[in-house]
Amino acid sequence: MPLLSAHQLSVSKRDRLLFDEINISVSAGDLMYIKGPNGAGKTSLLRVLTGLVNADSGSVAYRGQNIMQNRETYQSDLLYFGHALGINRSLNPLENLMYWCCQHNVMTTKNAIYDILSVLGLVGLEDVPVSNLSAGQQRRVALARFWLKTAATVWILDEPFTALDVQGIALLNTRIIEHLQQGGCVVMTSHQALDVDYPTKELQLEYRI
């Protein structure tokens, strides 16, 4: 059975049909890469897959069960990384991650977060307000979630590589591969060519007028 599947999805925004009759099936270990020009509806598709937005028609299922009916089971296994990072600028990285972990029922300790932040190259910045960090560093703070929520099987990533430097991209790529090898699945969009040594499934969205 596929982990995540979508059946006959269609979404329109402001009277423009973004896509229709999209079928997706992602199994454990699959890396799905959604391509398409700006405005083609990649983000909208991902948000429908997370359950944040309702599709005009069609349904999404996690392990064969509709996600709208089993929101809690799905969401405890889901990790979504969107355009908005979900990091508060007045709080420091440590606080942001601690509160996030508590909200998502992730058991962790301060030391574990310190370790992850040092892997991400943020040593010494743990208690600086996020507003004082650079764009790339802010994204790295948000990326720490991939190391924290290890129970998540479904990863949905919207442009995760934006504003990251070469090292950051390599770090994230390694983490993605590791996750796939542990039986997770990844659905992602990216404008950069995907530089991973792993078989990918591709889905091309067209810009419609």
Add this chain to the structure above:
Amino acid sequence: MRIALKAIFARDLALAYRQRSELMQPMMFFILVISLFPLGIGPNPATLQKVGPGVIWVAAILSSLLGMERLFKDDYNDGSLEQIMLSATPLPFVALVKVFTHWLTSIVPLLLLSPLLALFLNLTEPMYWALLSTLLLGTPLLSLVGAIAVGLTLGLNRGGVLLALLLLPVFIPLLIFATAAVEAASLQLPYTAQLAIIGAMFLISLALAPFAIAYALRVSQN
């Protein structure tokens, strides 16, 4: 779930502390309005006593409207709201905790200031106790109902005016009963009936508003 809700409470408290200056705005507005009134309408104690309760309540409603947008706006803009909605914690409880924290940080200071302001407006002691009890029962209602409207106007860039227009008619009954209670207290009459009505409105909103807020927040993501 309890851990998650505690974390949301702690986070909002920490944020309120970091953004003190933003929190001060409604409070300053409240103090300014009330301290300008005696200057504007003259220092006659009888007149002040007559308009006092109404002035305090109107100022409380307007200043709570002023600070209301803070409730979800930042979380909506920086994506924290998305992340909260994608956690397995039930959204109505999250909404309730956020509204409670907001009430605690932005309205309770107003209540603490109210004895001083009651003195400005020459309220008698029974009037003050009536005023305080209506405020205690009525302001959580303001926050709960206000949060629904905040949720509905999240997607708009300048939702503030619309927010006020949506909410003012809803707050009018509350204003009428609250000032009637204080008026009754000034005549040494019992005012439990008015309090009971405000209390009933508060309980209804406490039971239903969290679900409405949760729904409004889900709609805002579309």
